[in-house]
Amino acid sequence: MTEPFRLTASQAQAAFKDGSLTVEAYAKSLLDRVSVRDSTTHAWAYLDPKLVLERARELDKILPEKRGPLHGVAIGVKDVILTKDMPTQYNSPIYKDDAPKLDAASVQTLRANGALIFGKTTTTEFASTSVGPPYAGPKTANPHDPSRTPGGSSSGSGAAVGDMQVPIGLGTQTVGSTIRPGSFNGIYAMKPTWNSISREGQKVYSLILDTLGLYARSVDDLKLLLDVFHLVDDEPEEEFAIKGAKFALLTLPQPEWDAPGPGTAAALKKGADLLRAHGAEIEEITLPDEFRPMYDYQLKVLAGEGRVAFLADYYTAKDQLHPLLISHVENEKKYTRKEQLKAFDDLAAMRPKVDALADKYAAIIGPSVVDEAPTGHENTGSAQFCGPWTVMHMPVVNIPGFKGENGMPIGLSVVAARYRDQHLLRVSREVGKIFEAEGGWARNP
Amino acid sequence: MTEPFRLTASQAQAAFKDGSLTVEAYAKSLLDRVSVRDSTTHAWAYLDPKLVLERARELDKILPEKRGPLHGVAIGVKDVILTKDMPTQYNSPIYKDDAPKLDAASVQTLRANGALIFGKTTTTEFASTSVGPPYAGPKTANPHDPSRTPGGSSSGSGAAVGDMQVPIGLGTQTVGSTIRPGSFNGIYAMKPTWNSISREGQKVYSLILDTLGLYARSVDDLKLLLDVFHLVDDEPEEEFAIKGAKFALLTLPQPEWDAPGPGTAAALKKGADLLRAHGAEIEEITLPDEFRPMYDYQLKVLAGEGRVAFLADYYTAKDQLHPLLISHVENEKKYTRKEQLKAFDDLAAMRPKVDALADKYAAIIGPSVVDEAPTGHENTGSAQFCGPWTVMHMPVVNIPGFKGENGMPIGLSVVAARYRDQHLLRVSREVGKIFEAEGGWARNP
Numbered sequence: 001m002t003e004p005f006r007l008t009a010s011q012a013q014a015a016f017k018d019g020s021l022t023v024e025a026y027a028k029s030l031l032d033r034v035s036v037r038d039s040t041t042h043a044w045a046y047l048d049p050k051l052v053l054e055r056a057r058e059l060d061k062i063l064p065e066k067r068g069p070l071h072g073v074a075i076g077v078k079d080v081i082l083t084k085d086m087p088t089q090y091n092s093p094i095y096k097d098d099a100p101k102l103d104a105a106s107v108q109t110l111r112a113n114g115a116l117i118f119g120k121t122t123t124t125e126f127a128s129t130s131v132g133p134p135y136a137g138p139k140t141a142n143p144h145d146p147s148r149t150p151g152g153s154s155s156g157s158g159a160a161v162g163d164m165q166v167p168i169g170l171g172t173q174t175v176g177s178t179i180r181p182g183s184f185n186g187i188y189a190m191k192p193t194w195n196s197i198s199r200e201g202q203k204v205y206s207l208i209l210d211t212l213g214l215y216a217r218s219v220d221d222l223k224l225l226l227d228v229f230h231l232v233d234d235e236p237e238e239e240f241a242i243k244g245a246k247f248a249l250l251t252l253p254q255p256e257w258d259a260p261g262p263g264t265a266a267a268l269k270k271g272a273d274l275l276r277a278h279g280a281e282i283e284e285i286t287l288p289d290e291f292r293p294m295y296d297y298q299l300k301v302l303a304g305e306g307r308v309a310f311l312a313d314y315y316t317a318k319d320q321l322h323p324l325l326i327s328h329v330e331n332e333k334k335y336t337r338k339e340q341l342k343a344f345d346d347l348a349a350m351r352p353k354v355d356a357l358a359d360k361y362a363a364i365i366g367p368s369v370v371d372e373a374p375t376g377h378e379n380t381g382s383a384q385f386c387g388p389w390t391v392m393h394m395p396v397v398n399i400p401g402f403k404g405e406n407g408m409p410i411g412l413s414v415v416a417a418r419y420r421d422q423h424l425l426r427v428s429r430e431v432g433k434i435f436e437a438e439g440g441w442a443r444n445p
Numbered sequence: 446m447t448e449p450f451r452l453t454a455s456q457a458q459a460a461f462k463d464g465s466l467t468v469e470a471y472a473k474s475l476l477d478r479v480s481v482r483d484s485t486t487h488a489w490a491y492l493d494p495k496l497v498l499e500r501a502r503e504l505d506k507i508l509p510e511k512r513g514p515l516h517g518v519a520i521g522v523k524d525v526i527l528t529k530d531m532p533t534q535y536n537s538p539i540y541k542d543d544a545p546k547l548d549a550a551s552v553q554t555l556r557a558n559g560a561l562i563f564g565k566t567t568t569t570e571f572a573s574t575s576v577g578p579p580y581a582g583p584k585t586a587n588p589h590d591p592s593r594t595p596g597g598s599s600s601g602s603g604a605a606v607g608d609m610q611v612p613i614g615l616g617t618q619t620v621g622s623t624i625r626p627g628s629f630n631g632i633y634a635m636k637p638t639w640n641s642i643s644r645e646g647q648k649v650y651s652l653i654l655d656t657l658g659l660y661a662r663s664v665d666d667l668k669l670l671l672d673v674f675h676l677v678d679d680e681p682e683e684e685f686a687i688k689g690a691k692f693a694l695l696t697l698p699q700p701e702w703d704a705p706g707p708g709t710a711a712a713l714k715k716g717a718d719l720l721r722a723h724g725a726e727i728e729e730i731t732l733p734d735e736f737r738p739m740y741d742y743q744l745k746v747l748a749g750e751g752r753v754a755f756l757a758d759y760y761t762a763k764d765q766l767h768p769l770l771i772s773h774v775e776n777e778k779k780y781t782r783k784e785q786l787k788a789f790d791d792l793a794a795m796r797p798k799v800d801a802l803a804d805k806y807a808a809i810i811g812p813s814v815v816d817e818a819p820t821g822h823e824n825t826g827s828a829q830f831c832g833p834w835t836v837m838h839m840p841v842v843n844i845p846g847f848k849g850e851n852g853m854p855i856g857l858s859v860v861a862a863r864y865r866d867q868h869l870l871r872v873s874r875e876v877g878k879i880f881e882a883e884g885g886w887a888r889n890p
Contacts, residue, residue, distance in 0.1 A: 082547075099546075100545040101546065102527075109760055195653075207640050207644075207652055312550040315557035315558065316557045337679045337864035341797070341800075348790060348794070352787075419785075419786065
């Protein structure tokens with residue numbers, strides 16, 4: 001039998017159902033995996049094996065007919081999301097060992113549906129910087145090459161799911177904090193439509209951008225989560241076939257973007273070739289010029305909303321805040337309110353237009369990251385390719401399957417119009433089958 | 446000497462400064478006032494006199510040169526805003542006695558600046574309904590006539606500040622939950638620009654509408670708060686004079702609004718006459734037709750965001766949720782995502798246009814409420830006149846001074862473009878002097 005820790009959540013659930021696995025045995029297998037791997041990956045900010053096993057035994061006691069749709073699904077929670085039975089420390093010295101007895105709405109929802117909240121995963125400071133050690137960043141390493149970053153800010157969830165320490169992870173995304181670690185760690189990562197899942201109890205950076213993010217090693221697992229979170233499209237759930245589907249492929253470089261590295265450039269080309277080979281039509285597009293200011297607007301929105309978000313901690317412990325966050329509060333860039341409002345309003349005006357563009361295709365395909373995970377841990381990498389979809393509030397899935405020059409995983413982003421999350425997942429399932437089978441990268445056994 | 450409880454926060458601070466009053470003596474006076482009045486007004490969801498006096502004594506011990514700008518300012522906190530040393534119960538049976546050890550960002554900011562967090566004030570369920578008893582609503586009464594409602598959802602903060610049980614109160618506003626109790630209780634109420642103050646740790650109903658609200662009995666007190674919360678306009682702080690200023694007066698009824706009651710109609714006429722008599726120019730306006738859909742859009746945004754906001758509690762305790770909140774989660778109105786997005790996007794497109802309209806005037810003057818506070822406690826009154834400014838993200842101040850047919854207070858709203866909060870406060874100071882002196886209503890001595 002496969003070691004239980006290797007199972008996806010859906011596979012583990014099938015084993016719970018047919019009686020071949022208990023939640024306790026599953027949890028033990030995951031904990032064993034963590035104990036073997038943690039000194040290498042450092043993905044956890046808090047993990048109490050005793051608590052995990054206690055909860056697992058409680059779940060095993062629930063009668064089969066009373067089990068929730070997430071029964072026994074182990075979930076790592078990014079440490080900027082409140083959990084009532086574990087500390088939430090934001091990788092900030094201000095919140096060391098802080099443990100308010102409160103679940104974020106997302107965690108409350110998962111628990112109510114039978115999930116096993118496993119532990120807290122590492123994050124960069126308040127999920128708001130791209131900084132690793134020696135500053136305050138997490139010392140989390142990429143499981144596929146510990147000399148490389150797992151990405152950020154959802155460093156721990158990305159690494160833990162990529163390393164089979166847990167099948168599901170929660171991240172957050174304000175620019176690229178969910179999708180980037182998804183690519184770097186070779187897993188599926190989803191940023192759903194903005195505010196389609198409650199972000200109550202999740203640290204605020206930007207109200208208009210912050211989104212809960214989801215990690216898994218299969219599309220089935222993401223589907224489990226979307227259903228529990230009541231994500232419903234307007235359109236009925238119809239089967240999606242690659243053959244005959246039309247995709248948009250973002251040509252690169254876009255005017256405001258850096259050029260992709262060789263790994264991402266090759267992945268984009270190979271991805272398009274594979275889809276064509278399976279009968280899809282690929283149309284190369286560039287984002288029209290009218291959308292070019294979105295890169296500049298994103299910076300202004302972040303600065304303007306960060307100015308508000310970090311004021312309380314600025315008052316209580318300015319000396320323990322990263323300089324970037326201080327610069328927001330002090331409006332170091334001297335952005336005027338007028339500039340901030342123009343950015344806010346113009347981004348809002350772009351959203352229905354970009355939706356209309358996306359609606360012409362099964363999905364838009366673009367890069368998730370510049371290239372494979374860079375070496376070193378000082379910096380968690382660039383989020384520039386993720387920002388546009390975040391400011392547009394669109395759902396994005398990182399699909400793994402490709403590899404870079406050093407054999408590290410590279411994923412591609414598929415993107416749909418707002419509230420087409422379930423559609424995007426159906427597209428991702430079919431695209432994922434192809435990319436995973438023929439893209440050239442496979443998770444180490 | 447005036448009994449300390451009658452002082453505004455700014456007056457109390459002057460007395461702390463000249464040594465004529467300690468924070469402890471002030472707190473005792475407020476607690477005495479509460480003990481005399483609480484059986485009538487029922488404004489508090491939680492108040493621990495021992496804790497208040499302990500904190501007051503701690504504040505007294507701080508050396509004068511180390512005192513914060515809000516030193517000793519007593520603040521009632523609406524019971525949907527987290528406080529680390531008091532329960533937060535949302536007037537929901539689900540959260541009875543729930544007390545996570547966490548301060549909302551607003552409370553953290555106030556504490557860090559020396560405020561005395563006094564107690565938790567009553568609210569309707571999750572600040573999301575307009576329902577009083579016998580359903581789950583607070584039994585809070587209007588201090589000026591206990592047979593009447595104090596308004597909602599910020600019932601307790603409105604009543605407590607109106608009744609001089611505390612000089613400052615925090616409310617929240619998603620439609621009219623701050624401004625309406627302001628008018629009903631005869632006090633200043635301010636809804637600042639959306640997201641100009643962090644709403645982290647404040648119950649979420651609608652991310653795009655929820656705003657922290659402020660109550661006080663003087664403009665000086667509101668100014669203290671805006672400064673601590675770093676609300677800075679683009680324009681420098683220049684003196685404002687009524688003479689020569691131009692105001693817009695909303696003519697009523699607007700196409701989508703009910704007609705105002707006789708009290709509000711008289712207040713609008715008298716307010717305009719008074720300002721004219723003091724040398725202001727008044728231009729009557731109606732909102733252009735293109736803005737009329739905002740009333741419909743507001744409902745769709747509330748339904749769409751409420752669908753997300755109450756999902757977690759729906760899973761854990763549906764039987765203890767108000768039917769309105771269940772109807773949101775279940776999307777009883779069958780709104781499509783397309784309708785919800787159109788509402789969201791079109792409201793966004795209106796905001797810069799309404800700003801431009803407001804910028805032609807010192808402020809727009811409109812009704813805060815339909816009329817004086819209605820009798821009974823089953824319903825906290827209509828918020829229809831407040832909704833438009835909330836969906837437009839504009840700052841609003843309720844200015845007291847008028848009275849209705851039964852002698853109850855009535856206020857008027859002054860409104861400015863986004864991020865002109867400090868400007869609006871300067872306007873409110875001068876307008877308030879006139880309305881309070883000549884409007885016809887005065888707080889009972």
